[in-house]
Amino acid sequence: MDTIEVFKALSNEARLQILEWLKDPTAYFRPQEGVDLVEIGVCVSQITEKLNMTQSTASQYLSILQRAGLVSATRLGKWTYYKRDEEAIKKITSNIQQNL
Amino acid sequence: MDTIEVFKALSNEARLQILEWLKDPTAYFRPQEGVDLVEIGVCVSQITEKLNMTQSTASQYLSILQRAGLVSATRLGKWTYYKRDEEAIKKITSNIQQNL
DNA sequence: TCATTATATCGACGTTTTCCGATATGTCAA
């Protein structure tokens, strides 16, 4: 768990926004054909749409969040679904709490 | 309390190092003529020395930490003493814990 | 007042980050 990578990932308004939205996917995203937004996650297109940035940027930002261990990805057919990794986030915040 | 500024301040190895040292000043810094390292803080020269960077950089990094609310500064004579603002840090970490 | 010392600020330059458009890859359906 590289703390600096986590802080870097969190040093960006758009990425914090994504994490925020993913806290309550059904509140922020349209329901998806036979996919449980909460269990599986939200696809890149929907995040791109809300972000008001290009698909390229959204994809890269999701990658950064994933590398930092804050979200996880699941590929299903054409779609990649991203969701928060609450376990990991709990470990990270408790680590920050303890060591900062 | 600007969260992003905090994360940016923490996205740097040297600045994290400074925060770490300031947790236990007497362990990492020489005693200072009639100044309580713990109560008043550590002066810029001593931090510069340990950082292995220039005085300019140390001063700027301390400024960044201060603007993020992580440390506070006290000027006494020629010296500026920096110490962790534990109150603020507690608020910040608890805020991260709660909102991340 | 002047020299000295501690700190802050300025200007610069290389590196990293931000964000984009273009294109490649993967997947499905016809």
Next chain:
DNA sequence: TTGACATATCGGAAAACGTCGATATAATGA
């Protein structure tokens, strides 16, 4: 297989960051 769609990756321009040396400011003491 081909076309269409979702996502990832590449290459780049502009902004921000990391870090320095030089210089300005503040405080002290001779």
